[in-house]
Amino acid sequence: MNKNCILILAHKNHNQIMRLINHLKTDFDLYVHIDKRNKLNIKSFDNVKVYNKFKTYHGDISLVIATLFLIKEAYKNNYDRYIFISGQDLPLKTNKEIIDFFYTNKNKEYISYENIKNNESMYKEMSFRLNSYNFGKLYRLILHRNIRELLSNFPLIKRITPENIYYGSQWWNLTNNAIKYILDYTEKNPSFLKRFNYTWGSDEFYFQSILINSEFKNNCVNDCLRYLIWNGGTPFNLQMKDYDNIKNNINNNLFARKFDENIDNNIIDKLYKDLEVK
Template sequence: MKKNCILIAAHKNHNQIIRLINHLKTDFDLYVHIDKKSTLDIKSFDNVNIYKKYKVYHGGVSQVITTLFLLKEAAKNNYDRYIFISAQDVPLKTNKEIVDFFDTNKNKEYISYENIENSEAIYKEMSFRINAYNFGKLYRKLLSRKFRELISNFPPIKRITPKNIYYGSSWWNLTNNAIQYILDYIEQNPNYLKRFNYTWGSDEFFFQSILLNSKFKDNCVNDCLRYLVWNGGTPFNLEMKDYDDIKNNINDNLFARKFDENMDNDIIDKLYKDLENSN
């Protein structure tokens, strides 16, 4: 068993996933969940554990449930560090550099976060996301935001914004102590997970709000260790034209996202080649 594990959420691009797995598995135990709706068919091998248990919907609580499933599977082995990435990530540091980074920062929890009360605009937007009922893509497409907000304010079903809510990136890098605390908290507070049912983007509130309201707050570093470029509420697909910006802004970023082999496989090839040349 390796001392660090990587959890991977996957749903497409077979060759890209296999390349990522083969690169990481020499130094990390891997726990990979493939969206049950996907046509991908990959079997477990070596220290790579493949699951296809849940249908995962973008922005839905199914993303949280799937992540918790991977965490529970991995936590059986008490790893030092749990790193959660997407199958569309590409490493920017070698495996050894990643291991060494966490060896040097043993007790730090790397997770991006912001209190939703930091500004009136943020509070208004995040309260809408937390309180407005999300019944899926078709529901959001057919009904305007104003109408969805009106429905959600109907007294019998109206939800109130909880206190001390934090949000941030879905992707994080946490210690075993933090993971055990999260799993214990959920077991002891089953209504916490239920509160995020029908909440848009619940994965961007769920883990931050547990840790930043706990004894782990002082250990949290506001950094998910990812290079990404935002396009509104979603990251751009990075291409060869972004290569120089990626390399010039690596800093402590261990991974970059997101990439798509069907859009630009050359950038993926080049970044992996850089890693090979670094070894």
């Protein structure tokens, strides 16, 4: 059994996902969850476990639930390191380089985080996310943000911003001890998970808030080890025009995101070829 595993949430692009799986599976055990709404026909094989258990929606609590499911499945095998990526990530370093990096930094938890109270504008935005009820994309399209904020202040349904909440990337790289702590905390504190029901972007609060409020804080490195370019609240789809910037800013970034074979498959080909010649 490999000492490192990779957890993958995927929802589109069969060929791209299979290419990612085939590249990583030679050195990592993989646990892949495919959005149940998608018809991707990917089956478990070798050291690749594929699940199609939950319908997942962008920014929804379903992403936390699907992630916790993958964590539980992988934890049965007590890996040294759990690396969490999406089906639209690409590695920037070879499998060996990734393994060596985590061996050298074996006790560190790589997860980006920021206290939502760091500044007034962030606190206002994150409080809106946490307290305004999110009933899906259609709900957000029909009702203007101001109306949703007004509705969330009705006395009977009003929610209060929780204390000690941290915000960061959905994607992280954690040790076995940290994973155990998250699973134990979730089991012992079901109300904490429940609080994120109907919360927009709960996957960007849940894991950070558990770990940074624990003894693991001192081991946490504020870095998710991903190269990405933000376009408002979502990453740009990287293309060939971004190639030089990607290569010139690799640093400790082990992966880059996001990519879409239907938008620009050439950049995907190019980055995989770079790994082959190392």
